[in-house]
């Protein structure tokens with residue numbers, strides 16, 4: 001459509017790092033060196049740096065957030081930042097380290113295609129970073145780029161870099177994620193962040209930006225095969241009296257002529273047309289919102305799922321991995337509102353089965369989860385849910401538990417139990 | 427599973443244009459809110475972000491009509507072109523237009539008039555909250571973007587407001603995946619920001635692609651302006667030169683549209699969207715820094731106003 005000269009794609013990534021390893025400085029550097037900041041914003045950073053006595057231009061102030069955080073010098077919530085190169089737009093979920101890290105990490109990772117992990121190479125991989133990576137892996141982030149930071153302090157020696165590569169590789173194997181690319185950098189001076197450098201002649205890989213630009217975009221891809229999934233959001237009534245079903249495509253592209261099932265009812269029909277307000281599409285790719293016209297006037301409504309083979313499961317009892325955010329412990333017998341795709345029902349927790357020991361990547365028996373714990377529960381719902389395993393599809397594999405009285409979101413949940421932790425030694 | 431990360435993207439057909447994805451995401455959010463909330467409203471200022479928002483909302487429900495009204499909080503300090511544009515756009519969308527008037531709040535004694543020629547930006551929060559209560563709106567769509575400000579960068583797409591209309595940054599609902607949770611109790615409401623992930627450049631690229639109509643003041647035109655506090659303000663019934671200020675005729679355009687007493691113009695020759703995109707690509711001053719006097723007073727100006735119920 002139209003004459004747009006730009007063809008940019010989109011990559012969403014989350015940033016992770018222990019306090020003081022240099023994450024704020026690195027993001028600041030990334031934004032400044034790709035010229036995302038305007039002069040007045042840079043001036044504000046310089047002004048804040050000087051007035052707080054930390055030098056001329058402390059890049060970490062670029063990403064400085066809310067008043068409470070500035071006063072306490074900590075970061076309490078996920079912040080979103082944006083950067084673009086001529087061919088790619090980046091949406092960055094900047095996940096803070098300490099307080100409520102599970103909640104923040106899970107939120108940031110839930111929409112990320114990739115994690116950028118900042119590690120102080122002179123200190124090695126810290127416990128907190130391991131925990132963050134574990135949560136990112138649980139949330140399905142399998143691609144990781146590691147910035148081995150403060151290489152200037154290590155005088156660009158190869159040993160600490162090699163040691164970190166080995167540590168990170170071992171952890172990645174445990175977490176069953178792809179082997180991370182490790183880039184030696186100085187966030188402070190800018191080497192290998194956006195600008196190439198001569199500082200590490202022994203390194204011939206890409207810069208951090210180069211790695212982010214080369215990573216496959218086009219959304220999150222799960223393990224195994226799933227068909228197209230379209231949770232119906234809204235029934236569009238046309239002046240002709242016809243009804244079409246609106247929603248976002250996930251899993252695989254949806255095309256006219258595809259055999260689809262309306263679930264949970266289980267009615268089989270055919271996709272007659274796929275369109276947007278701009279007209280018909282030959283194919284609706286993952287991530288596009290479309291209207292679907294079904295053959296045979298098949299009825300459907302909000303909360304139904306249109307799916308092509310291989311089909312999801314219709315369940316009213318399931319096992320799920322939950323990240324618990326509530327202040328009161330999660331225990332058996334509690335009742336919640338359950339929001340899964342565009343479908344809302346209620347559910348009871350039958351059992352709290354396991355709690356994840358994030359430090360040791362081990363599942364231990366438990367009967368309650370405290371705030372920011374991750375664990376495994378079984379749940380029975382009042383109405384059936386149409387699900388895939390989270391590892392195959394993030395959209396049909398995830399749901400939230402909501403407090404029926406206050407409407408607070410108390411847990412993020414993923415269909416299935418974590419695969420990596422169980423078999424690991426303590 | 428030990429292939430190194432980040433191999434070059436080989437499958438060119440997998441490239442989905444960022445504007446298509448941003449559009450789809452926004453449409454998704456708009457439909458979720460319309461489905462989950464009982465009485466949503468779309469806040470429409472006549473600015474470019476709200477123009478994009480309205481365009482997306484119309485697309486989200488086409489060929490049916492917009493299932494919610496459009497509301498303008500009128501400070502009484504508007505550019506005439508923007509009011510005409512507002513009326514025309516709402517009519518074209520087939521939407522019911524609700525106007526909430528700051529002057530009416532002043533006349534009713536709800537807020538103090540900050541005085542002739544002073545910005546009414548801060549006091550419009552009261553007018554907005556009163557209107558939300560009066561109409562029992564439980565969700566208000568806004569065109570705010572996270573790239574605009576430090577406080578916005580941390581705000582949820584669906585941002586919860588308590589019965590006093592306040593935003594509490596420490597008590598935001600976790601927002602995972604695409605599970606936008608729109609339920610509120612009576613008296614509470616949500617602000618919904620479907621353009622959260624858009625940047626100024628995305629907005630302009632989308633305006634160009636979709637040929638969205640904008641108020642004329644966004645394009646370069648000759649206007650009588652006066653330089654005040656480093657900003658070019660239009661000479662109007664509210665702004666007249668004082669002291670040694672001199673009014674000059676310059677070629678200017680606006681990057682944002684707000685209260686005429688505190689919205690600055692930028693010098694520009696750009697008379698088309700394409701020319702504006704080119705100017706933005708090389709601009710050195712941020713949109714708010716250049717043109718919004720209300721954000722320049724303190725490092726936390728926006729956060730403070732948001733806590734009070736601002737847009």
Ligand SMILES: Nc1nc2c(ncn2[C@@H]2O[C@H](COP(=O)(O)OP(=O)(O)O)[C@@H](O)[C@H]2O)c(=O)[nH]1
Nearest residue numbers: 018019020021022023024025060150186187188
């Ligand atoms: N020498 C050196 N210092 C760095 C580098 N990156 C960050 N720092 C310093 O490390 C400290 C912590 O950095 P910051 O970005 O605030 O860490 P964060 O807590 O991970 O966000 C600051 O004093 C930075 O100036 C680097 O590459 N080299």
